[in-house]
Amino acid sequence: MKFSLCIPMYNEISIIRDTARTLSDYMQKNFEDYEIIFSNDGSRDGCDRAVEEMNLPCVSVIGYPDNRGKGYAVRKAMLAAKGDIVMFTDADLAYGTDVIKRVYDTFAQNPDADMVIGSRNLSKDGYEGYTAIRRIASKAYIKVLCIVGGFRLSDSQCGCKAFRADAVKKIFPKCEVDRFAFDFECILWAVKYGMKIVEMPVKIINHRESTIHMFRDTLKMLKDLMSMRKRIKKAEV
Numbered sequence: 001m002k003f004s005l006c007i008p009m010y011n012e013i014s015i016i017r018d019t020a021r022t023l024s025d026y027m028q029k030n031f032e033d034y035e036i037i038f039s040n041d042g043s044r045d046g047c048d049r050a051v052e053e054m055n056l057p058c059v060s061v062i063g064y065p066d067n068r069g070k071g072y073a074v075r076k077a078m079l080a081a082k083g084d085i086v087m088f089t090d091a092d093l094a095y096g097t098d099v100i101k102r103v104y105d106t107f108a109q110n111p112d113a114d115m116v117i118g119s120r121n122l123s124k125d126g127y128e129g130y131t132a133i134r135r136i137a138s139k140a141y142i143k144v145l146c147i148v149g150g151f152r153l154s155d156s157q158c159g160c161k162a163f164r165a166d167a168v169k170k171i172f173p174k175c176e177v178d179r180f181a182f183d184f185e186c187i188l189w190a191v192k193y194g195m196k197i198v199e200m201p202v203k204i205i206n207h208r209e210s211t212i213h214m215f216r217d218t219l220k221m222l223k224d225l226m227s228m229r230k231r232i233k234k235a236e237v
Helices: 016-030 048-055 069-079 098-108 133-148 164-172 181-194 212-236
Strands: 004-007 036-040 059-064 085-089 115-119 160-164 197-200
Touching: 004 016, 004 069, 004 098, 016 059, 016 069, 036 069, 036 197, 048 085, 048 133, 059 069, 059 181, 069 098, 069 164, 069 181, 085 098, 085 164, 098 115, 098 160, 098 197, 133 164, 160 164, 160 212, 181 197, 181 212
Parallel strands: 004 036, 004 085, 036 059, 115 197
Antiparallel strands: 085 160, 115 160
């Protein structure tokens, strides 16, 4: 079974060589058939060229000239992927590398699963390293968004999600959201299709400063989510 790993990147020159090397070594060690796709979201710092010049096996770089948002970058990579299982995670490898094999094993243990989502809330140390205020704010943020979205997931915003190929083909051609709310759109489409979603405990290993402004972005996310829910509810499948 082929495994596709998709990595969106935007101006990641400071870390991208280490990320590419780490992922290449890990995938070669753990998978016989795999590909790694770096999706360049209009970066200006040459991180796309940096990865290409490494000439790593089974690694490719796709992209476009203008910044469109993480959701757009993920969507391009997911639709370009050829794997039986297709996963995306962040360029900083926030959840480490072992999470990749654990995703593969979770699908193997759940043959009827269409989608696997990482969850910090299912692991007692999932928020290790967070300040108390940031941990409380993050959990409250996720809870509110899930209530508005109308689904029961413990961590819809975890940047570690994977899909079977058939689910990718159904979900991602219909996605329209280019920025932060794209995770919710994927979930809403999966629910619309009656797909089985399995959550898997994960832990933050590499911490980076969050780019989300809690109050402002929560209000925008709520607005986007309500609009998405209405649009997807009316859609025919």
